[in-house]
Amino acid sequence: MEGPIQMKDIHIEERVVxxxxxxxxxxxxxxxxxxxxxxxDVDVDILAxxxxxxIGPSGCGKSTFLRCLNRMNDTVSxxxxxxxxxxxGEDIYDKRVDPVQLRAxxxxxxxxxxPFPKSIYDNVAYGPKIHGLTxxxxxxxxxxxxxxxxxxxxxxxxDRLQAPGTGLSGGQQQRLCIARAIATSPEVLxxxxxxxxxxxxxxxxxxxxxDELRSQFSVVIVTHSMQQAARVSQKTAFFHLGxxxxxxxxxxxxxxxxxxxxxxxxTGRIG
Amino acid sequence: xTVAATNPMPTPPAxxxxxxxxxxxxxxxxxxxxxxxxxxxxAAIAVSLSVLGIMLWSIFSDGLSSFFQAKLTFPVTLxxxxxxxxxxxxxxxxxxxxxxxxxxxxxxxxxxxLAAKGISTEGxxxxxxxxxxxxxxxxxxxxxxxxxxxxxxxxxxxxVLAAGRIDGYLKGRVTMETAERDGNxxxxxxxxxxxxxxxxxxxxxxxxxxxxxxxxxxQRPEAAGLGVAILGSAYMMLxxxxxxxxxxxxxxxxxxxxxxxxRWTDLIEVNISNLAAVPSIVFGILGLAIFxxxxxxxxxxxxxxxxxxxxxxxxxIIIATRSSIRAVPPSIRDAALGVGASxxxxxxxxxxxxxxPGILTGTILGLASALGETAPLLxxxxxxxxxxxxxxxxxxxMDPATALPVQVYSWASRSDPxxxxxxxxxxxxxxxxxxxxxxxxxxxxxxxxxxx
Numbered sequence: 036m037e038g039p040i041q042m043k044d045i046h047i048e049e050r051v052v053x054x055x056x057x058x059x060x061x062x063x064x065x066x067x068x069x070x071x072x073x074x075x076d077v078d079v080d081i082l083a084x085x086x087x088x089x090i091g092p093s094g095c096g097k098s099t100f101l102r103c104l105n106r107m108n109d110t111v112s113x114x115x116x117x118x119x120x121x122x123x124g125e126d127i128y129d130k131r132v133d134p135v136q137l138r139a140x141x142x143x144x145x146x147x148x149x150p151f152p153k154s155i156y157d158n159v160a161y162g163p164k165i166h167g168l169t170x171x172x173x174x175x176x177x178x179x180x181x182x183x184x185x186x187x188x189x190x191x192x193x194d195r196l197q198a199p200g201t202g203l204s205g206g207q208q209q210r211l212c213i214a215r216a217i218a219t220s221p222e223v224l225x226x227x228x229x230x231x232x233x234x235x236x237x238x239x240x241x242x243x244x245x246d247e248l249r250s251q252f253s254v255v256i257v258t259h260s261m262q263q264a265a266r267v268s269q270k271t272a273f274f275h276l277g278x279x280x281x282x283x284x285x286x287x288x289x290x291x292x293x294x295x296x297x298x299x300x301x302t303g304r305i306g
Numbered sequence: 307x308t309v310a311a312t313n314p315m316p317t318p319p320a321x322x323x324x325x326x327x328x329x330x331x332x333x334x335x336x337x338x339x340x341x342x343x344x345x346x347x348x349a350a351i352a353v354s355l356s357v358l359g360i361m362l363w364s365i366f367s368d369g370l371s372s373f374f375q376a377k378l379t380f381p382v383t384l385x386x387x388x389x390x391x392x393x394x395x396x397x398x399x400x401x402x403x404x405x406x407x408x409x410x411x412x413x414x415x416x417x418x419x420l421a422a423k424g425i426s427t428e429g430x431x432x433x434x435x436x437x438x439x440x441x442x443x444x445x446x447x448x449x450x451x452x453x454x455x456x457x458x459x460x461x462x463x464x465x466v467l468a469a470g471r472i473d474g475y476l477k478g479r480v481t482m483e484t485a486e487r488d489g490n491x492x493x494x495x496x497x498x499x500x501x502x503x504x505x506x507x508x509x510x511x512x513x514x515x516x517x518x519x520x521x522x523x524x525q526r527p528e529a530a531g532l533g534v535a536i537l538g539s540a541y542m543m544l545x546x547x548x549x550x551x552x553x554x555x556x557x558x559x560x561x562x563x564x565x566x567x568x569r570w571t572d573l574i575e576v577n578i579s580n581l582a583a584v585p586s587i588v589f590g591i592l593g594l595a596i597f598x599x600x601x602x603x604x605x606x607x608x609x610x611x612x613x614x615x616x617x618x619x620x621x622x623i624i625i626a627t628r629s630s631i632r633a634v635p636p637s638i639r640d641a642a643l644g645v646g647a648s649x650x651x652x653x654x655x656x657x658x659x660x661x662x663p664g665i666l667t668g669t670i671l672g673l674a675s676a677l678g679e680t681a682p683l684l685x686x687x688x689x690x691x692x693x694x695x696x697x698x699x700x701x702x703x704m705d706p707a708t709a710l711p712v713q714v715y716s717w718a719s720r721s722d723p724x725x726x727x728x729x730x731x732x733x734x735x736x737x738x739x740x741x742x743x744x745x746x747x748x749x750x751x752x753x754x755x756x757x758x
Contacts, residue, residue, distance in 0.1 A: 105644070107640070107643065107644065110639075110640075110643060112566065112567060135646050135647070135648045136646070137646075138643065138644060138645065138646040139645070139646035142644065142645065143640075143644040144644075145637065145640055145641065145644065147637055149635075149637035149638060149640065149641040150641070151638065151641060151642070151656060152638075152659075152660065161642075161645060161647075161655075162645040162646060165645075165646065165647055165651055165655075166646060212641070215641075215645060216644065216645065218645075219645055219646055
């Protein structure tokens with residue numbers, strides 16, 4: 036295990052020379068579900084203004100790590116997180132941190148589109164409302180419109196904002212969920228296989244959207260599709276059996292992987 | 307790998323090809339089994355439907371007649387000589403005249419009317435003639451006169467209840483043959499009743515008093531009504547609702563969403579399920595011991611009944627509420643937590659609205675079963691004969707009352723056959739209440755269930 040760790044260190048040094056600074060820094064993160072050691076000693080730096088893709092076979096821990104980043108694992112009573120995850124230099128697992136506040140800063144989009152069974156407007160307005168981000172209805176209207184525009188959904192729904200969010204098509208629902216996630220003006224947007232329930236056209240729309248969102252948020256995306264990772268991300272991390280095997284520039288991971296396991300995965304021999 | 311590559315795959319043994327057009331013996335057996343199973347199902351449904359039909363038919367054929375009552379209508383002159391011996395028209399003085407005085411007045415008026423209409427009273431003694439009027443009538447007249455003393459010396463047309471046996475004769479329960487053997491009625495009286503009916507003095511009309519009057523003694527079944535029972539049941543349902551919904555919903559939310567999953571919560575869960583299976587009479591004993599003997603609440607009061615019924619209904623409501631909370635998809639909770647809602651906001655903004663139809667249905671069905679519960683109420687004294695209406699809430703909750711199912715029970719155990727009819731009539735009223743509650747549950751469910 037000496038070798039890969041050294042390689043990772045090299046990558047981190049490479050990252051230092053890039054023009055984006057680290058938004059999230061994870062050091063020695065271990066996750067246990069009961070006695071199951073699901074994530075082993077993960078060190079990662081997630082950069083601001085960058086799309087980072089987590090790839091790897093099923094059960095490799097990539098979704099687990101993603102859910103550590105906004106403490107969604109807190110809802111799983113058997114989960115235990117060890118190690119240090121810093122958001123802008125602050126430990127998010129510190130006792131003083133309220134996960135509710137953290138989740139307003141680190142938004143999340145889930146695998147299956149899960150709009151609230153409320154109107155399109157209420158879906159987007161919910162976050163700003165509970166966090167008290169707007170002072171009046173007009174401001175709220177503005178936020179809803181701008182988020183729906185950013186999510187490339189405004190033109191499709193502007194005439195039926197009071198229609199139920201669950202009545203939209205799958206792709207529209209997922210973009211509505213993205214609009215809802217960015218409505219609390221988060222700094223990081225986590226996406227857990229956001230396109231796995233979508234058809235290729237909707238997938239293309241969401242991917243385009245992710246690329247546009249990069250200018251304002253750090254985006255972390257978990258995906259099963261290596262093509263998708265290659266298309267949307269600038270940095271890629273490969274997880275295997277709970278280990279972070281390799282992390283680096285997307286182009287380098289896909290064209291010139293340093294670890295034999297990465298190479299086996301992207302060429303389709305494992306996973 | 308290499309071995310498999312050199313040896314070609316063994317070909318499967320040649321199978322006799324079978325035409326799809328020729329029925330296969332095994333297939334025939336399978337289809338026959340399916341047909342048999344369907345037949346069993348249909349038979350089971352047919353049996354239960356016919357039993358339900360027989361039950362409803364027997365209740366309605368016995369009980370519908372209790373909604374109609376025989377009444378005698380004749381003019382009564384309210385002579386002030388009899389009713390106001392002091393002659394000063396003061397209400398306080400007039401109360402000295404008891405129902406016996408009014409009874410004599412009624413009998414005299416009745417006899418006079420018969421004479422005026424030329425109806426023969428052959429074979430009927432004066433006493434028997436008087437007995438054809440319900441024993442309830444003098445009291446009704448007295449209350450009426452004392453309520454409005456200006457009626458003195460006027461002639462008013464009174465419509466009073468006929469005696470229970472006369473009512474039974476009109477409904478076919480009493481016949482000439484039974485009257486011969488009955489000390490309370492004679493065939494001559496029944497013949498007179500026929501003549502009264504032709505003269506339109508005796509008639510049958512809708513019996514509003516069955517729904518409004520309090521219970522009556524064994525001697526006057528014709529006057530017995532469900533008023534106190536309906537009021538008592540309504541008070542108890544209201545109290546059960548007020549007690550059970552907040553406690554039940556709060557318990558369910560806590561256990562389902564907030565409580566840690568450990569041995570204690572497991573123990574609580576198991577015990578809630580066990581409580582739902584405890585025989586209701588046990589709750590009655592508990593209520594007697596705690597609420598009446600220990601806490602000192604008055605016997606047969608709605609509040610004690612409601613507390614006992616709440617103990618019984620709570621587990622039902624908690625189980626229904628928990629299962630509807632559990633049925634809310636976890637993705638909704640994730641979504642709410644993901645945008646930074648607190649646990650409490652997640653529950654109250656998203657989980658509860660989605661669980662609402664299930665909670666409402668469970669609550670109403672729990673209430674419906676509480677409405678029909680008899681055994682625990684017997685133990686806390688609600689089977690008592692209650693002649694006075696409980697007063698309006700809140701003090702009324704402490705007043706003695708009775709309940710619909712208990713009234714059914716107490717009437718069914720009385721000797722006069724007229725009470726059997728009343729008992730079935732009370733069951734009809736109870737069934738109407740239950741149907742209304744269940745329909746409400748269905749309507750609410752439909753209304754809230756449109757998940758957008």
